Amino acid sequence: MACKVSDEMLGTFVPVLVYWAYSGMYMLLGSDDKYRLHSRKEEETKNSASKGKVVLGVLIQQAFQIAVSALLFTMAPKAEMTSRKSSILALLMQFAVAMFVLDTWQYFVHRYMHMNKFLYRHIHYKHHSLVVPFAYGALYNHPLEGLLLDTVGGAISFLAAGMTPRAAIFFFSFATIKTVDDHCGLWLPWNPLHALFSNNSAYHDVHHQLYGGKYNFSQPFFVVWDRILGTYMPYSLAERKDGGLEARPVKD
Template sequence: MGYKISDEMLGTFVPVLVYWLYSGIYVLLGSLEKYRLHSRKEEETKNLASKGTVVKGVLIQQVFQIVVAIILFKVVSKDEEINRASQPSLLLVVIQFVLAMFVLDTWQYFIHRYMHMNKFLYRHIHSKHHSLVVPFAYGALYNHPLEGLLLDTVGGALSFLISGMTPRTAIFFFSFATIKTVDDHCGLWLPGNPLHVFFNNNSAYHDVHHQLYGGKYNFSQPFFVVWDRILGTYMPYSLKKRKDGGLEARPVKE
C-alpha cells in the first residue's frame, strides 16, 4: 500500500511551492515592458535589497511558516481519516473561505497600519519590506522575520482557527492567499487578469502604497479594500502611460 500524503502536510508545503511557481511565471512575464508598473532601471536603482538577499529573506520566513503550520495542524487536527470522511458541504466551504478572507484582511490591516504609525517598528521592522520600492513577485514575503511571523503566519493561523476550516480546505485557501499576495507585488498590470476583475486590491493598488506618497494609504491586503475605505486610508489611482511605453499608477483625488 502506497504512502499517502496527509492534508496537513499538503496544507503546509503546497502554499510554499505555489509561491515559487507563481512567482516564476511573473519573472518570465517581466520582460513585457509595456505591462510593467516600473521600468527595469527603476527596479535596479530604487530597490535597496539585492535579489539574492530577497530570496534568502523569503526562505527564512517560509521556514517559520512551515514550523508554525506543522504545530497548528498537530494541535487542531484529530484522526486524519475522520477529517477526510467529514468534509463540509460546498456552501460551508465558501462561507469559511469568505470568513477567513475577512479575518486575514482585518488582522493584516491593523497590524500593517500600526507598523507604519509606530516609528520604532517601521524603522527597525517594516522598513525592510519597503526597501523594495519597486515590488516584484518573489519579494512579496520579503520582510523582517518578526513581521513575517506576526503579520502573515499568525494572521493565517487566526483565519484558519476562526473560520473552522479543515486542513483540506486550508490547502486551497492558503494557496489562493499566496497567489493573491504574489500577484499584488508582481509589479505588472496584465490585461485579462481575473484577480483584477474580482478584487480592487491589486498590483497597482499596492504599488501606490510602496511609493513615498502612498506610505500612509492603501494598507489593506491581500483581498479587499474595505478597511481603507472605512477608516479613510484609501488612495485611488489611475493607470497612465509612461514615456518609455510602460504603465504607472498615479494617485487621483476622489
Template structure:
C-alpha cells in the same frame, strides 16, 4: 506502490510551492516592458536590497510559517471536525469558511500593517525591510523582517484557519489562493485578462501606490479587499496611465 501524503503535510508545503512557481512565472514575464508598472531600470536602481537577500528572507519566513503550521495542525488535529464531517462538507460551508478566513486575515493584516507605519520605531526597525522594495516584484511579496512575518502573516494565517473552522484539506486551497493573491499584488505587471486584477480592487496597482512615497500612509489593506482602507479613511484610488517609455504607471487620485 501508493504513497499517502497527509492533508496537514500538503497544507504546510503546497502554498510554498505555489508561491515560488507563480512568482517564477512573473519573473519570466518581467521582460515584457509593455505591461510593467515600473521600468526594469527603476527596479534595478531604486530597490535597496539585492535579490539574493530577498530570496533568503522569503525562505526564512516560509520556514517559520511551515514550523507554525506543523505545530498548529498537531495541536488541532488538522481541524475540530471528524474526518467524516470534513468529507461531507458542502460547497456552501467551504465558501463560508473561505469568506470568514479572508475577512479575518484582512482585518488582522490591515491593523497590524497600519500600526507598523504609525509607530516610528516599528517602521524603522521592522517594517522598513519590506519597503526596501521601492519597486515590488513577485517573489519579493513575502520579503519582511522575520518578526513582521511572524506577527502579520503567520499569526494572521493561524487566526484565519482557527476562526473559520476549515479543515486541513480546505486550508491547502485557501493558503494556496492567498499565496497566489499576495504574489499577484506585488508582481508589478498589469496583464490583460488577469482575473485577480479584474475582480479585486486590491491589486498590484493599488498596492504599488502604497510603496510610493506619496502613498506611504494609504492603502494598507491586504491581501484581498479595500474595505478597511475605506472605513478608516486610508483609501487612495489610482489611475493607470501609459508611460512614455512603454508600460503603465499607477498615479494616485486624491478624493
C-alpha cells in the same frame, strides 16, 4: 505501494511551492516592458535589497511558516465525509470568514507598523526597501514582521474559520497567489484577479511609493478597511514613455 501524502503535509508545503511557481511565472512575464508598472532602471536604482538577499529573506520566513503550520494542524478538526454540495458550501463559508479575519488582522497590524516610527524603521522598512515590488519579493519581510503579520495572521484566520487541513490547502494556496499577484509589479489586462478584487498590483504599488506610505494598507483581498477609516488612495493607470503603465494617485 504508493505512499499517501497527508492533508497536513500538503497544507504545510503546497503554499510554499505555489509561491515560487507562481512568482516564477510573473518573473517571466516581467521580461515584457508593456506589462510593467515601473521600468527596469527604476527597479535597479530604487530597490536597496539585492535579489539574492530577497530570496534568502523569503526562505527564512517560509521556514517559520512551515514550523507554525505543522503545529497548527495538530489543533485542526479532521475532514468529515459530507455531501459534495454541503462540502462546497462549508468551504466557501470558511473562506469568507478567513478572508475577513485575515484582512482585518493585516490591515491594523500593517497600519500600526507604519504609525510606530520604531517599528517602521527597524522592522517594516525591510519590506519597503523594495520600492518597486516584484513577485518573489512579496514575502520579503523582517522575520518578526513575517511571523506576526503573515504567519500569525494566517493561523488566526484558519482557527477562526474552523478549517480542516484539507480546506487550508486551498485557502493558503489562494492567499499566496493573491499576495504574489499584489506584489508582482505588473498590470495584466487579462488577469481575472483584477476584475474580482480592487486590491491589486496597482493598488498596492501606490502604497510602496513615498506618497502612498500612509494609504492603501489593506491586504491581501479587499479595500474595505481603507475606505472605512479614510486611508484609501485611488489611482489611475497611465502609459509610461518607456513602455508599460504606471499607477498615479488621483483625488477620490
